[in-house]
Structure formats: C-alpha cells, structure tokens
Amino acid sequence: MYLVALKMLFGDQSKYMMLVSGMAFATLLMAQQSALFCGLMSWTYSPLVNISASIWVADSKVEQVNENKPMRDTDADRIRSVDGVAWAAPLYQGIVVARDPTNSNFKFITLVGLDATTLAGAPGRIVQGTLDDLRRPGTAIIDEFAVERFSEGRDQPIGVGDLLEINDNQVEVVGICDVQRPFIGGPFVYTTYDRAVSTYAYKSRKMLTFVLAEPAAGLSPTDVARRIEAGTGLKAFTREEFRWSTIRWFFRNTGIPMVMGITVFIGLVVGMAISAQTFYSFVLENTRFLGALKAMGTPTPVLCKMLLFQSVAVGLIGYGIGIGITVAFGRMALSTRQIPYAMPWQVPAIVLGIVLLISSVAALGGILRIARLEPAIVFRA
Template sequence: MNWLALRMLTGDKSKYLSLILSITFATLLMSQQVSIFMGVVERSASQIIDVRDADLWVMDSKVRYIDEAPFLPNNDLQRVRGVPGVEWAVRFHKSSATARLPDGNFRNVMLLGVDDATMVGSPRRMVLGELSDLNRANAVFIDKAGYEYMWPGEPFQLGREFHINDRRVVLMGICKASPPFTTLPILYSRFTEVERFFPTNRNLMNYVLAKAMPGQDPHQVCQAIEQQCGLMALTQDGFFW
C-alpha cells in the first residue's frame, strides 16, 4: 500500500512538483507572518526594552499599553517608595511633543523624561556625547534614526538648537535606541526639563520605575504595590507581553 501511495503521489511529475512548491511557499509565508508579528510586538514595546535599570513598572490601573498612560499624582511616587520590598522608585515621563527647527520646519517627537538624580531610563548606548551631558541646562538627547530624520543627509553635530513648546533646547547627545512602533524621533530629557516644556500641567509622571530589594520576588512586590497603592504594577517581562 505504501508503494502504491508513493506511485500515486509521484506518478504525475508536474502535479507532484506543484504540490511540493505550494507547501514550501505556504510554510515560508507562515514563518514570515510570525516574524512580522514578533517585530511589531518588539517595536510597540521598544521603550520597555530600553529601560535596563528598573525591573518594575507602576502605572494607572487602567493602562492597556505603554503609549496610553494617564499622568499620576506626584504623591503616588512616595506611596510606591513606602511599599515593603521596594528598594527604590523614580518617576518617568512619556509623551509626544512638537519640535520646531530653526528653519521653521517642525517634527513630531516622542519625549521621554528621566529622573534627574538617578538617570534611570536614560539611554546607555551613546553614539556622540556623554550621559553626564544630559545634566546641562536645556539639554536633550536624540536617537540616531531620529537625528537622520530631523536633519537628513547632514553629519552628526552636537549643539544644535530648536524649540519644544516655545522652550529652547540644545542637542547634547546622540544615542542608539530600539526602533519604536511609530517613526518618530525619540528625545530624552531630564524630568525637570519636561516640567519646563509643559509648565501648565500639574502632573507629568506617567510611570513609576522601581526595583525590588535583593532576595525579593518581583511578582510578590508587584502584588504588594497593587494592594497598598491601588495601582497596576508589572515586571518588565510582564509589561512587555
């Protein structure tokens, strides 16, 4: 029977080859779609991946994904710091803004505000400049792809000036960052600079970045934060997925 089945399968060479090619092409398409899906997932969570310092993300209990997070009251930061098992916690800002270039053109950008004292959430792979340069007045960093988008065809140059919400900023560093889901330049700034960009906003903290104490289970610390503060707390892997 096996011999007869094999003869029936290969008896017509053209149909046999068409069948093999069809199966091969279908397999290729399925593998490609999985790769595309994983690429979209990684891009949508690129800012989560780039934060290497913290292992806990704390946010409003109704947040569905990283780009849709309401601002938290400033006292939530102190409440998270008071939860047993939390070693430290800092504030983190993420929003979109409009950058006005000296020639009058403008670009929408993704703005990330990191803690002034600890620099948790700041880029670690610098192309030009030093991390300490972010401490300078009006300083911002931009990702490499964002620089090429804002100043296409021009060599890397620090000291460029432009405006965000009519506030002067100075480009003090170019870094590498994971590509985001949208093709927006990524700007890094200190949290106090973000407060200067949006002076009328009372609350500018979307997230609290925290770290569990050594020996503590991060998942148990997340549960303690949720019970004590009424906020959503996730590990980095949990927030990614």
C-alpha cells in the same frame, strides 16, 4: 524502499517542482507574516525595551505602556515607602512636537524625562556623546530615528552639538542612542524629568506618567509589584506583565492580529490545497509503478510509508526554501529599519509543525488510494 520513493519523486520533475513551490510559498506566507506580526507587536511595547526597569507603576486604569494617565508627584514618595522597594524614580513620557530651527522641520517625538539624580531608565546603548552630559542645562539625547527624521532638508545629518526646539525652547543634542522604534508616537528624545515637566512638555495639572522601581535584594519583581499595589492602590507591572498587557490591549482594540491571522491562514490553505492536489495527481500517474511493487509482494503499509516519506521530504525541502527567503527578507527589513520584523524561535518551529501537517494531509489521499489498489492493475493494457 525509501531510495525508490525518492527516485520516483525526483523522476517527475514538473510535479516535484510544483509540490516544492507550493510548500515554499505556504512557508513564506506563514513565516513572513508571523515575523512581521511579531515585529509590529514588539514596536507596540518599545518603551519597555528602551527604558530599563524591573517594575513600572502607573495609574490604576492604565492597560498598556503607551497610555498617559498622569499621577501625582507625591505617588513616587508613596512607592518608595513600600517595604521591599530598593528605589523608585519618576518618569515622564509624552508625545510633543519638536522643530529643527534651521529649516522649521516639525516632527512628533516621544519625550522621555528621566530622574536627574539616578538617570534611571536611560537608553542602554549611546552611539555618540555621553549620558552624563544629559545633566547639563538645556540638553537632550535623541535616537537614531530622530537623526533620520530631523536630517531631512539639511546639508549634514543632525548630530551632537546641534539644536532642536521643543515647546519654543532650544535644546542642545548631547548624545545619540540606539533604541527600538515606537509604534505610537515618534522618535525617542531623552531629557531630565524636571526639565521635561517644567519646560518641554505641554502643561497639565498632573505630569508624572510612570514610576520606575527595583525590588530589594532577594525579592522578586512580582512580589514587590503586588506589595506596591496593596500599599498604594496604583497599578504595578513587572516588565513582562506590562509587555503582555500591552499586547493584549492591541489584540482587543485593533484589527492588526486579525489581518495578520488571515494572511497566515491563507498560507495554510494555499499550501494544503496545492500540495494535496498535486500530490494526488502524482500518485495517480505512478499508480502502475506502485501496483507493480505491490504485485512483487511489497506490503501496503510499506507503500503507504513510501508516500508519506515522499510527502514529508517535499515539505521539508519547501520549508527550507521558504524559511531561507524569509530570513533574507528579514535581513533586508532590519537593515532598512523601516519595517517591523522579529522572528523568535517559536515562529519557525510552529511553521515547521504546520508544514509537516500539510504534508501528512497531502499524503492522505494517496494513501487511501494505495490501500484500495489492486496489484492486477500492472497487467492491464
């Protein structure tokens, strides 16, 4: 019977193509917009990806990683004194303006100051130069986004050995790193903490942005974070806690989730409407054949299973086409590095569940009609 159902489905090429196109378009809308949303959200917490630490300690009012509410320099020593903290290092993070002295090309950058002794929080992948050169006076490591931005108007791309100007101070580029782009601010430029707060950053009474910490052996980051909060009155996040806190902040304070959600909902409505109408029309045109099967003794539940099988088959084929187009778009987006794109496994899994739901709803109208179908219809003129 299932083979007969497939022959009926593929026999009507126009209806089959409309059904598959509707499901593919719905899948494309839902999967692509969900992947763009996940990519955009990953940009919002890019410092957590680019600066490695198990525990981030911030001012008690901080809610997301892009906030800059400075603390006192002595807070780093207070955190080190908490039982269970293996080490703690100061971190400066702020948005400043840098200039290419060869062509006065001004760009906003995210300046990151690392502890000179440990270089805790340094980028994990250095594509040119070496991390140790960062300890030399007047040096910085820039990311590939900075190379792209500061190479505008130059005969040759900016690279190791070239100069930038930050806050009227010349900085030698000693390395290029590969890190994730930020949602707020500009390219990441790494230097040492003392150099950042004393020379490159704009002065304020307090300059310490975060303190990075690691738990002692045998202790979990969550337990040590709670100890830091209890002992200092500051806010301590594990990396995962800070990531979700940042995402929740953007949900509450921006319209990004609503815009993306509307697009995903449109994909759901379009897919359901097109599929349901087209599939019901398909059932109407095949009523006589279904009636003939019923007249030959095929039970109604079997006919209903045939319709459901046809609908699910269309859904899976359309899903495969839609996901394939989404993956192709994702490869293009990642190669340009201009478009936020990320597809965790939950996205295709959830979209598959929705597609199967649409397929079941689309089959429901046909099933109701088949349940009321009289076998005698096959003998009517």
